Amino acid sequence: MSATAMTTSADTPETKVSRFQILRLISRNWLALAAVIFLLLVVACAVFGPWLMGDLIDKPNFRARNMAPFSLSQGWTYVLGADTLGRSLLARLVVGAQNTIGIAFFAVFCSVVIGGMLGLIAGYSRGAAGTMIMRGADIVMSFPSLLLALIVLFSLGPSVTNLILVLAITRVPIYLRTTRAEVLEVRERMFVSAAVALGANHTRILFRHIAPIVLPTLVTIGAIDFATVVLAESSLSFLGLGIQAPEFTWGAMVATGRGYLSTAWWIAFWPGLAILLTTLSLNILSSWWRTYADPQQRWRIELARSKKGIPEKRK
Template structure:
């Protein structure tokens, strides 16, 4: 009796307490800033005021208040950071959704159909996973050309095998369940079995992968923009701002430091949110 009583608090303590979800509030704050960027940004992110080049935070020049300073062309850094969050979040959301849909669907099909379908799909997954994702992304973007759409397509192309692996392993265990076999014997189509009986039972594991992949997509987009293979100027991008700001670190630290800090905070908040989602959905912690 005492052992049972002692184990109950231990199980409850493993659940994610409400205060562990504060990173989600930070992510939501970045999302709100990206969606309402035209309303929140004090100035046009591409407006140049050459007289106010590389001014420190808090500077007032020609009637313009630069709360976070200005860059090498006199553009307001706060406005560019707010608009830059649009690019990072748009690329992350789009690539995660696209890669998640493709990878989950192929993984479920491979785990349910088995046979030659399983062999073909999983060998393709092994080939993609054997190539470094960053290298594959750089090569593909260099061939297709840098643009927002190409960055999204490339990131989805390089990351879908992660979802396929998880969906495949989860489907293998669920496909042998009695209710799945019963649905098959009653004449349910493969499409209905996959999306009516299997998908709802693996969506938790896939969601955990998606939350963790979201932070990686933000980093990959920033890395490609830093190398000049992402979103092209004058569109504001945190990676491009870091690339430009590294030339002025000694004289204008804010140009590179502030976008880098925003990138750090967003990725950290997303990763902590992913940990909380994992703890919440993991049946061992229930």
């Protein structure tokens, strides 16, 4: 057997172990497992919700106006109650997940891309370009993010595009400064000096050698920041500067039900609970992943695993 074949056969079990290690560890942490299951449910609602319940979100049923929850007199779709026009709250929750999660996803994605690119330039450049980028980030960070969003949306007008844009701009400095700090350390390593000595241009060094090392950190921060963006979008929708009718998000549903808290509390309660559980699940999963990704903190997960009587494989 050749050395290549021996290496391949020897690496196969380790590859399988690393592939399923995260799933096994999550399955033994009931809190992280519950967070994953709930987030998968939210994603499923965002993907398949409009197809399953799209006809019910705008269909009024005046016989079910402000109908209390946990009643099946109007069908199972009214199990969570109805709003002031008799529309199913369950259907609106399921369909509203698409706008809520979609806006947060694109806002985080844009901020990661823009902040990551600017951070690579600011960290690698030793000239005035890096200084100008950092001063621009300081200007953005000097404004409270919610106040800046209110000013921009009031000036440009509320729309999905403007909402994603303003949420992305307010989060860009976080990724910019993180990327710059990573690049300042990575650019001094030996493999970067070797690439420069071999004649590699700056673009190749940035995107071929430095960016792959910085990307996992940005993905981790993006997962943590996702919950913050969901809350920010819900706050803006609650204030009437988010997505506009006939489209809606969970935050807009809370704003609709705030005038009926004393008579029909369920109109605002269910979307508020969805926002709470989504952000809580994101924070729990992000905290678990941060512990797992840090070699100095991973022993906490391994210790919890060993306490349950699962023997650890020693090297």
